[in-house]
Amino acid sequence: xxxxxxxxxxxxxxxxxxxxxxxxxxxxxxxxxxxxxxxxxxxxxxxxxxxxxxxxxxxxxxxxxxxxxxxxxxxxxxxxxxxxxxxxxxxxxxxxxxxxxxxxxxxxxxxx
Amino acid sequence: xxxxxxxxxxxxxxxxxxxxxxxxxxxxxxxxxxxxxxxxxxxxxxxxxxxxxxxxxxxxxxxxxxxxxxxxxxxxxxxxxxxxxxxxxxxxxxxxxxxxxxxxxxxxxxxxxxxxxxxxxxxxxxxxxxxxxxxxxxxxxxxxxxxxxxxxxxxxxxxxxxxxxxxxxxxxxxxxxxxxxxxxxxxxxxxxxxxxxxxxxxxxxxxxxxxxxxxxxxxxxxxxxxxxxxxxxxxxxxxxxxxxxxxxxxxxxxxxxxxxxxxxxxxxxxxxxxxxxxxxxxxxxxxxxxxxxxxxxxxxxxxxxxxxxxxxxxxxxxxxxxxxxxxxxxxxxxxxxxxxxxxxxxxxxxxxxxxx
Numbered sequence: 001x002x003x004x005x006x007x008x009x010x011x012x013x014x015x016x017x018x019x020x021x022x023x024x025x026x027x028x029x030x031x032x033x034x035x036x037x038x039x040x041x042x043x044x045x046x047x048x049x050x051x052x053x054x055x056x057x058x059x060x061x062x063x064x065x066x067x068x069x070x071x072x073x074x075x076x077x078x079x080x081x082x083x084x085x086x087x088x089x090x091x092x093x094x095x096x097x098x099x100x101x102x103x104x105x106x107x108x109x110x111x112x
Numbered sequence: 113x114x115x116x117x118x119x120x121x122x123x124x125x126x127x128x129x130x131x132x133x134x135x136x137x138x139x140x141x142x143x144x145x146x147x148x149x150x151x152x153x154x155x156x157x158x159x160x161x162x163x164x165x166x167x168x169x170x171x172x173x174x175x176x177x178x179x180x181x182x183x184x185x186x187x188x189x190x191x192x193x194x195x196x197x198x199x200x201x202x203x204x205x206x207x208x209x210x211x212x213x214x215x216x217x218x219x220x221x222x223x224x225x226x227x228x229x230x231x232x233x234x235x236x237x238x239x240x241x242x243x244x245x246x247x248x249x250x251x252x253x254x255x256x257x258x259x260x261x262x263x264x265x266x267x268x269x270x271x272x273x274x275x276x277x278x279x280x281x282x283x284x285x286x287x288x289x290x291x292x293x294x295x296x297x298x299x300x301x302x303x304x305x306x307x308x309x310x311x312x313x314x315x316x317x318x319x320x321x322x323x324x325x326x327x328x329x330x331x332x333x334x335x336x337x338x339x340x341x342x343x344x345x346x347x348x349x350x351x352x353x354x355x356x357x358x359x360x361x362x363x364x365x366x367x368x369x370x371x372x373x374x375x376x377x378x379x380x381x382x383x384x385x386x387x388x389x390x391x392x393x394x395x396x397x398x399x400x401x402x403x404x405x406x407x408x409x410x411x412x413x414x415x416x417x418x419x420x421x422x423x424x425x426x427x428x429x430x431x432x433x434x435x436x437x438x439x440x441x442x443x444x445x446x447x448x449x450x451x452x453x454x455x456x457x458x459x460x461x462x463x464x465x466x467x468x
Contacts, residue, residue, distance in 0.1 A: 006333075033320050034391035035210060035244055036307070041388075042157050042218070043306040049150060059137040 118142050156385065160392055161214070167396025168207040174400050175200050175207075178407035185416045191269045195250075195257050196406050198280055199368075202243070202250040203399035209243035212236055217305055233303040238292050241316055245284035251370040252323040253280045255330040258365075262337050283319070291315040321377065328374045335362060367401045 032040075121140045124131040179200045182193055216236045253276045260267060291312065299309050307313040338361055342354050366372060372394050376387040407413055 032313070032317055033244055033248075034388055034395060036241065036313075036316065037384075038157075038160060038388055038392065039213070039217070039240075039305050040307050041384075043302070045150075045153055045157060046218075047306070049154070052150065056138075059141070062137045063133070 160388060161218075163389075164210070164392045164396040165214075167393065167400070168210055171397060171399030171403070172204060172207040174403040174408075175204050178403040179204065181407055181413060181417065185413075185420070187416055188412060191273055192257070194273060195253060195276060198277065199250040199254060200399075200403065200407075202247040202280070203402065205243040206247045207396075207399065209240045213240040217303065234292075237304045238288060241291065242284050242288040245288060245316065245320060246281060248320045248323045248370070249284050250280045251368075252327050255327040255334075255369045259330045259334055262334060287315055287319050324370065324373045324377060327369045328371060331365060331369050331371050334365065364405060367398050367405065370398065372398075 119140060119142075121133045121135065121137065123133050179197060182188055182197050182200070213236055216233055256279075257272070257276060260272065294312050294315060295304050299312055301308075335358070339358060342357060373391065376383070376391060379387050
């Protein structure tokens, strides 16, 4: 059986550990189960990658739009394509309703 | 020339018409699209995944062999080995759950996060968390069992085992159920793989950290008791031998109790990458090490396997070894019975004596 002295020692060790963990709340907060932490990190990473990809696509749309000498040329070109029954390219397909609104705003703001 | 304002893009009017717009849209919007840090992190995460997949595969195969050996030989059945079997089982479940989780979550890298995940994905996540917690719980049970064995002289092993099974498989179920319920009602987003709310995460993390701490304390206390016992046993002053045995038992106990988890228990956020690498590397191979140390290198197990092998060999050639094989057959003669009883008693004694 444990003697009182041993008990006291264990108590002191536990107290010290409790003190260490309490003294700096931030340190223990970081401690986590590695597998779950990794899953968390990877999930966040994938999410941010996806967000970046979305943003890159939108930026590409903006750049293409701004880069074209005249928006009206672009539109007439697309109209032409429609008439030819040629499928539109991915960039224009990806433009949704909200994107169209953005493009409209840009068209207005564009220096003529 | 005008100073570039964030959010503005310019074009110059030249003789040949408008120039290209500048700066690039991503620069104008203040977003760094070069993504070099993202790329770096991606390769780092991929490396980690390859490493722990190798580790868990090796552990899984070895643990399956070890578990079947321990189950097959009835003479190896004693409380200590029952606990080892449960521990092996929890390691196997942990490895399996990680493979299933990886298959479900990251089957393709361009997984659509905005799609509402199905119930199956969340169930896999709950199973994954349960297996991880159960493994930590069984590491704690190993510590508790050895500690009670050394500290308390007389206790009912049967009742003890029941309590340990309840602690090892039951307590994680309670915490994981609680976590799933809280997650369902308070933070039901994604496939429950991102823990944005740290408070909810504590339902899983808290018990795990507590079990690691308790196991560490038990480990220190067990080493202290061992040191005292070794000192009283060897009064001839064979210090070197004494420390050798102590070091051996320490090294044997570290993988069994998962003591390496204490190293990064209080690490700061900066050391996250090192911590993940260290813990995943050791954690994935821990099952392999435990299977080797507590099954394949175990004297009793080797003895039993050798005995079985010889027995099988004799059955193969029955004519030549007719006389010898009779002692191994299941004939209910008094002599065989008594020898069986004595050997099983012996093995039980070995079980008790070689706790470490």
